Amino acid sequence: MTTLASAITTPDPAALEEWLDETPDRGDRERQLRELATPDRTRLVAALQPQLADRLLAVIEPRTAANLLTSASPATAAGLLAALDSDIAADILRELPESTAVALIGALPPARALVLNGLLSWPPDSAAAHMVPEALVISKDQDVDSALRQLREQTAAAPVDSLAAAYVYVVDDDRRLLGVVSLQHLVLAAPGTPVTDLTETDIITVTADTDEEVAARTLTDNRLAALPVIDENSTLLGVITADVAADIVEDETTEDAERQGGSEPLDVPYLDASPVRLWRKRVIWLLVLFIAEAYTGTVLRYFEDELDAVVSLAFFIPLLVGTGGNTGTQITTTLVRAASTGEVGLRDLRKVLPKELSAAVMISATMAAVGLVRAWTLGVGWPVMITVSISLAAIVLWSALVASILPLLLTKTRIDPAVVSAPMIATIVDGTGLLIYFMIAKAIIPELGQ
Amino acid sequence: MTTLASAITTPDPAALEEWLDETPDRGDRERQLRELATPDRTRLVAALQPQLADRLLAVIEPRTAANLLTSASPATAAGLLAALDSDIAADILRELPESTAVALIGALPPARALVLNGLLSWPPDSAAAHMVPEALVISKDQDVDSALRQLREQTAAAPVDSLAAAYVYVVDDDRRLLGVVSLQHLVLAAPGTPVTDLTETDIITVTADTDEEVAARTLTDNRLAALPVIDENSTLLGVITADVAADIVEDETTEDAERQGGSEPLDVPYLDASPVRLWRKRVIWLLVLFIAEAYTGTVLRYFEDELDAVVSLAFFIPLLVGTGGNTGTQITTTLVRAASTGEVGLRDLRKVLPKELSAAVMISATMAAVGLVRAWTLGVGWPVMITVSISLAAIVLWSALVASILPLLLTKTRIDPAVVSAPMIATIVDGTGLLIYFMIAKAIIPELGQ
Known part of the structure; x- marks a missing residue:
């Protein structure tokens, strides 16, 4: 080697x-x-x-x-x-x-x-910033032989990108895009065939200022080798090729993953990122989440007397908030991914919500059962056992509701739904989950009665 | 519309x-x-x-x-x-x-x-399962004109896939792959040019049983329109095209995202997944994580006397374990993504660990400072304030260590590093973080002294 x-x-x-x-x-x-x-x-x-x-x-x-x-x-x-x-x-x-x-x-x-x-x-996130301006271009009123002669002359100096060359674009004298014919069809057609007979005039295009990610998805969604970029007069400016579309999708996927991990995107390959950059991109979200999470302390201080009276309630705090966070994370991760591939958006909420809530009901029943068993093994007595079990069920349902709605709401804003990260969902559910837990405890445990 | x-x-x-x-x-x-x-x-x-x-x-x-x-x-x-x-x-x-x-x-x-x-x-996850068997194929000892005639005859019945047609493969009489020439070069070459002059004999190929994801990455890593699939005798079996490679990468990305969310991959598009399927794919991990998280209860019961003596220690439990989980999640998400694009593997641990630990030292200093402020606002007194601050720093460092090593270790196994999800890291850090917290508390808080 x-x-x-x-x-x-x-x-x-x-x-x-x-x-x-x-x-x-x-x-x-x-x-x-x-x-x-x-x-x-x-x-x-x-x-x-x-x-x-x-x-x-x-x-x-x-x-x-x-x-x-x-x-x-x-x-x-x-x-x-x-x-x-x-x-x-x-x-x-x-x-x-x-x-x-x-x-x-x-x-x-x-x-x-x-x-x-x-x-x-061009703006770096526009379709035009990623195009190759050179493409195979022919004029329309000719036959296959003269078209190939035209292409030979055009590319004598330099051949075009091999993916761009999958298609030959038919243009008028002002380079306005009229149609497309695959190079294969052109080459393999019988000599003398008019180009018009082979040309497909329904063409999927993007404009120069189309967002790079939309352009990349349009190309892959339609299984193209290259996608023409035009201006407002339909003038052919260049083409985006499938390899570059794959790069764009890959970069967006990495950014989404970083956001989902509760961090700002690094903007450079991981191995190029200095510790200071890692600190800077991560600490912002850690601080936001810390401040949001801090109110769990306020909730717990509010229930200080209850904790003092039944200290075993504290044993289950990490387990309850952890399970709530896990349930929510499962849902947001799936929905954020489905939103980023375009599979779901806010308009699908009517379908998503019943599906997620049905699954959450089954999950909450399962977790209530295992929660009961776990509380029993810690020997905390029936009232706390029942409190833990009911709280688990309630927290799972609450978490599922928040986690189903939040990412879909963001698809309608300029905020990337991927910011609804596992840490964010966990943070939202932690404090509210504790409230649910102590309210249920007060209702069920005799020592905590008024 | x-x-x-x-x-x-x-x-x-x-x-x-x-x-x-x-x-x-x-x-x-x-x-x-x-x-x-x-x-x-x-x-x-x-x-x-x-x-x-x-x-x-x-x-x-x-x-x-x-x-x-x-x-x-x-x-x-x-x-x-x-x-x-x-x-x-x-x-x-x-x-x-x-x-x-x-x-x-x-x-x-x-x-x-x-x-x-x-x-x-073919096995559904092999390269061969995703190929188009039809490709443009010519024999070597001829010139451009006869090669084009050969292609016209071959494709008279049906043209091949338009991405596959970017390349013409040169084979011997047993269809063994000898070289490749781009269709563009063949078409635009001067008539009479021998095919050998245009042929590139160094070819990137995969074998039929190559893993689909490796094949897809090989194609995109090399900016190809199509990648030849050969058998052990170099016989050309077919080609994988860039659109199918994009599908494979997309499916793998979705599976990774689902694993990272602490769930088994759904294996079907989200909108096709029934609530029962959602329950089944999610509940497995929820139960595993529940059992792993349950030991937090054991840890807390072990420190029951300390909790009873200084109940304000309980106020910070969700904040401490939450911050530990968040820090770890940021790191694993970044590393799992870098591992799945092939950017890092276990061999990079020598580079990853110093980088992550340097960043973690900066993060732990920041969090220790804000933790001190938060504890002060809750009016818990100096000993608890200092305990919280030092514990935050220690938990951040511990979490960073676990989160840096674990995904890289898995790159050397058959387990997908993506299973190191946010919920898993949070679960690992929760119990160990509590141990760290109470050990620091016992060392610092006078009431808890022996």
């Missing part, structure tokens, strides 16, 4: 190519790149031929690629960037300090610099 | 096509399909022309497509299935009762039935 460190000890670029083929896993590549000593990084960048640049820099994290480029001279770095598809090149440039990015773009051929500056001028 | 219900009131298939174009979002399509009354479903299936079947059935959940097919006569259903790519058809057949699937396959043309039975015979 070739390692990266050994591959770059020889000046032969074939060794590097072999390493790439033998290391198809992105995590492994990243790991070996990170572990490279500085002189080795410099040697690697020097050994990168443009065609290898495309194979290496396009399939690692943009941040790692940006770091590598900073080890090269501006001229070399510009040469490597020029070999990449423009959407990938733009992603890498976004990770560089602005002055470095400007210098690199300045060292590129003018046409290329124009394209990259165009991409970088 | 056309709705599905209105589109199928007219017998014109163009209305249905218009609906599809105006409803690019899969969630919206699913919603309208689910809400269709039974007679409308029957009318929809009757109106589906084979070419529309491909556009509709391929872009909804396989389960929903399977339900639709059961509203049709076997002959109609078989006709619709025949219009789909075989990977999609196999996914739909997997959702049907076995007898229905067998009957449907029996009604297909024999060649097609053979292909589908072949796909269904």
